[in-house]
Amino acid sequence: MGLFDKLTGTRHPEDGVAPVPREELRAALLGVSQGEVPYVVRYGGGEGCDLLAEWRLTEPAWQHIFVRSQISHALKIRMRFDQQAHEVRVLEEQWEVERVGTPVRLQVTSKYERGQSRTVSRRWTVGRGEDGRLTATETFHFDSAQMRDPLRETVLRSGWTWRGVVFGKL
Template identity: 30%
Template sequence: MFDFLTSTKRPADGTTVLPAAEVLARLTELNRKTLPWQIIDGSAEGVDLIAEWKIVDARWYEIFAKASLTKVFRIFLKVDEANTHIRAQDREYEVSWRAGIPALSASARGFRGQKWSVEYEKSYGITEDLDVGVQYEYLFKTAEIKKPLQDAVVACGWTYKGVVFGTP
């Protein structure tokens, strides 16, 4: 009933249920150098895997640095073998800073639960060639990272269970 609100996706009836190790392997196989996100080991955080936006990647870091924005979006994934669920919780952290005369300001915020968002920003200014042009441009969609995870989990016969409160 609340599956839409919690990002929960269930497999179709009759889908073969694969072992937990195979589900984790298939999730890890989603990694591609061309994608703006990656899947890493989550054992240090008490989960099995973490899917995260590659903001520290050189191609993406400069865009965020020009926007004076540091944002980290991560999905924490934990195997619940007894229920054949992959429990997933979104976490987002953002720090921004602005400097000017005579002020310097900073802010920080965090989020934990399930998030659906589309963010787009484009900034114009004077370029190094003294022309007016685009300084930076970025598009961020949580679905771009979440949907492939959900699809991989349900294809293995497991439920992608979005966790709103508590821990994954």
């Protein structure tokens, strides 16, 4: 792995892993967001990509979790397939969000970042233990790697390269 690959978050599959057909990879990536995960993977359509993964910020079932956890960034991962090179070109975009209104909802601000990023949100409860000492217990943990890592691992297990894009187009 070269320096530029490290900076962009590019990862290559293990030697000897044969690339699966594009449609099989697409189906596997769409399946990553099944179940109780805080993001959705969907067709890119008008977003300029083949697939798009994004936080479920606006879905009622997830919105209260994002608001309560004090999440301050929204993340989208745009993916475009390059069949000839067997790589998924990936553009990560992040926006700052703020809590507004009553009831509280998340609103995107004007701050925008592009490239590999990481957002971590944790909530701790502080109290006293039986011995009277202060204790801190983590009651909530949320990490943007929860979205990126399963997508990247699916691509790599499928024999394709995960190629981070920072400059230029997907």
